[in-house]
Amino acid sequence: MAVGRLWWRFVAAFAGAVVALACASPQATKGVLGVAIDYRPDTLAEQLTTLKAYGVEAVAIRLRELPAPEAWESLVQTAEQSGLRWRVWLANLPRADGWSVAPERYRLAGNAEGVYPIQIADGVRVLLMVSPRETPALRLQTTLELRDGRTTAIVGDTAESVLLLYPLRRAALPDLWEGWDTYRDRLLHLLRHRPPRAGFQGWIVQSEWDVVSLSTLPVSPLAQAEWEGYLKTRYPDLVDLERAWDTSIKLEHHRDAARLIPLWREGRGLPFLVTPDGATRPQEVDSNRSEFWNDWRAYLLSRWQQLLEGLRTALRAHTPNSEFVVLQTAPHPAELPLPKGFDAPPLPVGWLMPTAWRNGWRTQLLRETLRREREGNLLPLVVLEWSGEDTERASLFQAFTREMGIERVFWWLNGVEMPETAWKTLRETDTPPETPAFQPFPLALWGLTQIQRYRSGWWVPSDQPDLVPLLWGFEIIGFQRGTEVRTLDAQGGLQITRQLELCLWLTEGERVITLRRFDRSPLSAFDLNGEPVRLEIRGDLVRLRVGTTPVRIRGFQTEPVCETSVDDWTQRVANLQKRGNPLGQDAQVLRFNFDNALALYRRNPAQGFSLVRINWFEFERAYQPYRWIEAESTRVHEFGTVRRDVAMSSGATLWLGSPMPITGASATYPLNLRETANYTIWLAVRGTPSGAVVWQVLPNADDAKPIAEGTALLRVERAVSRYADQCYWLPLGDVALRSGEYLLRLRWQPDAPTQPPHYTEWDVVLVAPIGIQPKQVLPPLH
Structure with missing residues (x-):
């Protein structure tokens, strides 16, 4: 027994020593803090020497293009001799031309003159479709050539129409076909010529997927052949393909399907499949049933993951034990979300956080870390763009990244120098990565x-x-x-x-x-x-x-149920009833229904609670002196699309994101007022407010003229409250109105119409008597 106890003491002591050694190991207690620089052959050695003198220990060298073999050899030799731990950041993956299907962005409101200047900076050609504004239908289809991204379309009187544009864009999506093969072969040729050795840590491969690139169909022959092969594998029988895509014309070959382009996406656009050259008649489909987009994205995702895995295997053959991280740009707060799969490929994924979105860094990183923490897969790497900002602010966010459990943090000097004092502050205030809570x-x-x-x-x-x-x-x-x-x-x-x-x-x-x-x-x-x-x-x-x-x-x-809520609702109903009958309803009937629900609650609280709540809310709604309007509820608007987000008031917003010059976009709402009063018009704007809103109140009649109008600047400093950490309540103006039915027309105007991209997003419109001020995402108490 004594020998056994001695043995277990030895085992415990040995385990304790191992734990102590692990805790004492720098890698176990301290993350990697480094600097990312753009590769410039003539200044690389000087940059690395300066960074080494600052005390930098890790560096990422960003390649905007693959160098020639001699330049590559010089790069590797310089990096190895620097004594730094270094990585190569591949920021120049090839991109391909393609037809972009984004009718929520590339659209123009019709006018009576029928003359439309078109400007798409990276456009080569554009398919122009004309549809009636009220009912989607294909009235006109034509193809226009762009010169320096510009042209003018003359289509006649189209005042009651909308023009949808489908541009052929340069470098519109990652090239997973000819360009990828060429790029990979050139990179492997460089590695065979001179593989990295001393101090080399790994590879950072930058991914540039976004919603538009995922909705772009490439024009290269190899891409179309690969897409055709995927369709043959998924649908060996063409009848199954016709059913899945809901085509209205019989397909003779799989290559016929591979040439089709949809005119809709995410509920916007026209329910047709067309060929860019117009060789076949447009095929009308049920866009809600068609599996086209599901098939395309499944194909794109499988190919992307296959190529990434192949690239990692090839790189590790020349640089064994090196890290391989896919770097994605953090989602733009104003952008529509990426489909599942592209936001988290089955490989280590890091985030690049541009300085332009710095105000949203914390919120973005918190939500992403929570999502990944649930999956047991934290971000291994974050690259933060340095813009010469306040060092204290930078060090605080750096500490926050460590709190989120991120082991590797790099500051990207994107053409901006970092003072030695700034780096020393960042290094001295750096903390070990933690387990986020x-x-x-x-x-x-x-x-x-x-x-x-x-x-x-x-x-x-x-x-x-x-x-x-x-x-x-x-x-x-x-x-x-x-x-x-x-x-x-x-x-x-x-x-x-x-x-x-x-x-x-x-x-x-x-x-x-x-x-x-x-x-x-x-x-x-x-x-x-x-x-x-x-x-x-x-x-x-x-x-x-x-x-x-x-x-x-x-x-x-x-x-359980909340007894306090029931007491509050009962008192609230009594107070509201003292105001008399609400317009168009009988307070006695409302009170009768509420009392019946309350009696059921007294007999059976579990069953009666929800009924009491429903009848209380009917009372509230009947006496509301204001109109709470969900912005996306309008049927008449010139915005891009409805963005789904359960954090918003009704789970969605009215979203506009245009890459083209525009003068504005309008939305019209029916407005039924119960009382004669002086009203304030409020607008809840998501994101940083910009531009201005021109508002008009019109009688609800044809060809009616405005009875009141005004203009309001959308600025953060004018906001009276904020909710969901991203939405601002802004007053648009005051107006005296009698009870009755009106139309409220709001037109957003960008600050610089000729300088796209343009973005605005609306959540709620509130028209309330002066003195009632909104605070959060719920209708205000009155």
Whole structure:
């Protein structure tokens, strides 16, 4: 027995020593902090010497084009002699020409003159389609040649039409065909000529996929042959292909399908398949049923992943044990989201964060880290563009990247010098990467709270399905999620118990709330700062104090209801009823329905709670003196598309993103006012507000003239409140109106119409009596 105890002590001591050595290892406690520079043959040696003198230990050399063999040999030799740990950043993957299908971007509103100047900077040719504004239909199809990206289309009176453009663009998408083969062969030739050795750490391969490039069909013969081969494999029988794409004309060969281009995407455009040369008649399809885009993106994704894996294998054959990271530009906050698969290929993926989007860096990185943390795959690398900004701000964000668990952080000197003092500050304030801690809340509740850090972790919106919002009114906000509690019974067996955890908070202030529970399980509560919260439990009722810091309550077996909300709704209904009958409704009928729901709640709280809530909200809506209009609900607009996002007021916004010069875009809303009053028109704008809005109020009649109009600049400093960390409430103007039906027309005008791209995004339009001011994503109390 003594020998056994001695043996186990030795094992424990040895394990402790191993852990101590691991903890003492620099790689285990400290991440990589480096600088990325653009390759310039004449200054590379000087740059590396300067960085070494600064104390830089790691560098990434960015190649905008592959050098000649002699220049490559000089690059490798210079980097090896520098004594730095170095990487090669391949930022020049080849790109191919193609037809871009983006009708939400390339569109022009019709006019009576029928003359349209067209400017597409990278365009070579354009397919022009004319459709009636109200009902999508193909009225005219023509092809125009562009000279220096410009042309003029003359199509006659098209005032009631919309023009959709499908440009053939240069370098419109990554070249996964002839260009890739040539690039790979040249790169491998350089490695055979002179492989990197001393100090070489690995490869950074920059990916440049975005929504438009994923919706671009290449014109190269090899690309079309590969696409045809994919279709033959997926649909050996042409009948299956015809059914999947919902074609209206019989296909004779797979190559006929490979030549087709859709005129729709993401619900916008025209439901037709056409050939660019117009050799075949346009085929009308049901765009909601057609599998064209699913097939195209599946093909593109499989080929992209196959080529990346092949490139990694080839590079590692010449540089064994080297890292291989795919670098993606962080999603633009104003852009539509990438389809799944392209945002996270099955290889290590890093992020490039451009300085132009610096204000959104923290939010973007938090949400991405949370998503990856759930998948067990954190970002291994982040490249931050240096723009000569405040060093303290840069060091704070660098520390934040470490808090997000990122091991490799590089500052990209994109033509801007970094002072030695700035680098020393960044190096001295650098911290080891940590394991990030999160407290997620439902994405749908983002408009009722904001991202912030508590002692228990970052309070971050998440789309995970187990977070279910609680609908308890406008003041008490919360959600529930299921948890598993694992315990051991008296015999040592594992017991798993399903429980519900509630998370509650208020938008402002604090108050005592009462919950009614339907089980007697033990409960515990604490806030997100780790402070315990006292629970007063009397039978089925649980009382606790809740404020702006979220409180988590654990132990429920079934979902409780909020007794405080029912009391608030009852009092609110009584107060509203004192105002008399709302316009067009009978308050007695509303009260009768509410009382019946309340009686059911008293008999059976579990069944009656939702009915009380519904009838309370009917009361609220009946007495609302304002009009709350979802921006995307308009049927008459010149914007690009509807952007789906559950964080917004109704799960979507009205989105405009134009790469062409435009004078503006308008949206028209029906406006039914119940009261004669002085009103303020409000607009909730997503992202940094820019441009101006010209507003008009018109009688709801044909050829009516405006009875009131005005112009408002969209600027952050004019905002009265903010929600979801990205939306701003801005006043547009005041107007005195009688009760009745009107039309509200809002026209956005960019600051510089001739300097695209242009972007604006609207969430909500509110027309409310003066004195009612919006705060969040919910209709304001009155």
